[in-house]
Amino acid sequence: MSVKESKDFKVAILGGGMGGLCLAVGLLKSGIKIDVFEQAEAFGEIGAGIGIGPNGIQALRKLGVLDEVLRISDEPLAMRTFIFKSGLPDHSLIYDYPGMETDLGLGVHRARFLDTFIQLLPPEVAHFNKKCLKVLADDDGATAFFEDGSSHTADIVIGCDGIKSVTRTAVLGKVIEPKFSGTIVFRGLIPIDAGVKAIGPDILDRPHGYMGPNKHIIVFPINSQETVNVVVFSTRTPNADQLGPQSGQPWVIPSTQAEMLSHYEGWGPQVVDLLNNITSPSKWFLHMLDPPLETYVNGNVAILGDAAHGMLPHMGSGAGQAIEDAYILSELLSLPQTTKRNLKLVLKAYDYVRRPRANKVLTRSRDVGEIYEFRGPSGDNQTGIRKDLENMWSFVWHHDLGDDVRTATEYLEEISAQSPSPQHRISSL
Ligand SMILES: Cc1cc2nc3c(=O)[nH]c(=O)nc-3n(C[C@H](O)[C@H](O)[C@H](O)COP(=O)(O)OP(=O)(O)OC[C@H]3O[C@@H](n4cnc5c(N)ncnc54)[C@H](O)[C@@H]3O)c2cc1C
Incomplete structure (x- = not known):
């Protein structure tokens, strides 16, 4: 993918996992200048499978990479609703999750999924063996400091550095341990x-x-x-x-x-x-992050993916939420009215729309784990378990990300109009 610069700002992405690479590709498509800093010596994933639900598929499609993901992973889209059985010797059916024909998802090897994004990144934007130790923000931008003694300053820094994120400390002003x-x-x-x-x-x-x-x-x-x-x-x-x-x-x-x-x-x-x-x-x-975070942004620094909402995997939704974050943030940063001058407000709009949804998926994922293991609110009988699990994925899967972009853009207009600093106002809105 060639980088044709379209904006007067540059973005540093810390961490090249699923969230970081989705964001990188989303920003590159809009010609935004990026650098990706990864602590490992190469991009890669621990070998295991991952399920991406219809919402993650929607985000990949909107990012313009779905066909490439399907081609490289060599996986078909399919309706992938669960059959839940008892694990005890009778293996009786507990819940056959109902699906709609449009509920298409993907089961994929994580490394193959990541390969798609690696191939879309120009080599010069990726920097390896760059373990970030801390991030400091100032009025004009933010600086990441690395273990090798080097540092990098950008107009905004996005921490995609996983559940043990160090960027989170710069956002919350204190260390929050999962x-x-x-x-x-x-x-x-x-x-x-x-x-x-x-x-x-x-x-x-x-x-x-x-x-x-x-x-x-x-x-x-x-x-x-x-x-x-x-x-x-x-x-x-x-x-x-x-x-x-x-x-x-x-x-x-x-x-x-x-x-x-x-x-x-x-x-x-x-x-x-x-x-x-x-x-x-x-x-x-x-x-997991418990309780959920009160903000995903602070000034010119934001967090995305597990850094922001590291959750339990019981709804198979962590990566899907990271991909949604990446899509929404890349859309907001690509808006014609987004410039170096209003980046802080743009990040606030990202937080406004993403945090309630991702935090809800986080808490629901914890609750669903309780139900799977017979500790749910309606008890350990099969009727109670079925009731507690009923349509559990509906709010995750059936969600219009285009609506989120519209809501965030309206919010951006609103806070821009209220901004005391004329340099934050968005003249073209
Ligand atoms: C058992 C299990 C099963 C799961 N199954 C599913 C599933 O089926 N579906 C689903 O959607 N989700 C699933 N998840 C969740 C999913 O794996 C995560 O939500 C997703 O990987 C988060 O992506 P991320 O990019 O935010 O973080 P990560 O994938 O953790 O990537 C973080 C990246 O940042 C780098 N990094 C970390 N710290 C630094 C630093 N200080 N400096 C520089 N780089 C750094 C790391 O090396 C890594 O490359 C599962 C999780 C688990 C544990």
């Missing part, structure tokens, strides 16, 4: 034949969830249906106080099949078959 949720997760990929043998051919068409007391499992095919992504959760086991990471321990570590199986004694044959196929799972300590 909280351990009490849940660990084992992740593994297994061949499709093994998935079909364990669950039956249904797994080719529908993602599956297995529920039970204090544990649940999510299963769906990826890689053109060659592989099954298995995500195995465990919460508050009898060793609950030993579940969390030790101080200073990484949040993702290698585990063993024996450790994973020890959490699932007494579960049904479909579950045990699945787990027997995962020989070397990775183990993740799940954290």
Whole structure:
């Protein structure tokens, strides 16, 4: 993608994960000058699958990259509504999530998803081995300081640096540590034949969830249906106080099949078959921002994706929210009336429209995890669980991002008119 400059400002993006790269591509398409700073030596993802719902698909389409994502990932769009079964030996049906024909989503290997965006970035905008230690804002812009002693100043800095974000400190004025949720997760990929043998051919068409007391499992095919992504959760086991990471321990570590199986004694044959196929799972300590943040922006600095709303993965919606952030922010920064002079107000408009929605997805994701594991408000009986889960994805999936851009633009007009500083007013509105 060639960079044709169209604006009088430049943007520094900290972190080149899903959110950062979506934002980079969105801004480049409008000719906005960017630099992306990534702590790793290359862009990349820990190998595992990810589900993108209809709202994420809508955002990718509006960013103009959906066809490319589908081509590079070699995955079809499909209606991917869940079948939820009991994980206990009878495997009875608990909830068959109803879908509409327009509810099209994608199950994809994360690395393949990211490849699309990497290919669209001109090499000169990407800077690797750049671990940001802190961000400082002043009246005219913001500066990121890196571990190697270097620094970079831009008109705005957008922290896409994940759940352990350092940019968040510049936005909130204090360190906000994500909280351990009490849940660990084992992740593994297994061949499709093994998935079909364990669950039956249904797994080719529908993602599956297995529920039970204090544990649940999510299963769906990826890689053109060659592989099954298995995500195995465990919460508050009898060793609950030993579940969390030790101080200073990484949040993702290698585990063993024996450790994973020890959490699932007494579960049904479909579950045990699945787990027997995962020989070397990775183990993740799940954290979230709790309570949700009160702002995503401060002056010329903003945060996006997990940095702003790191959530539990129970609705498979974290990446979708990061992609929505990236779309809305790139639209606002591309408006004809956006210039260096009104960037702070533009970031406020981003916060105004994105924060309530992403924070709602965050809290609902936590609540849904409780329901999956039989701790929901209507109890552990199947009728109660069905009631608590009813249409749970509707507000996430059926949402018009074009409306959000309009709302944010109107809000920008409003706050521009009220702005005491004439340089913040937007003459062309
Ligand atoms: C078990 C599990 C399953 C999930 N499944 C789904 C799913 O099915 N669907 C879904 O939508 N979401 C899912 N999610 C959530 C999803 O993975 C995240 O919401 C998404 O990856 C967030 O993207 P991000 O770009 O904000 O952060 P990240 O993907 O974490 O990217 C952050 C980037 O910033 C870099 N970085 C970090 N700190 C610095 C620094 N100081 N300086 C420079 N660079 C830095 C990192 O190296 C990384 O490249 C799941 C999460 C988990 C844990």
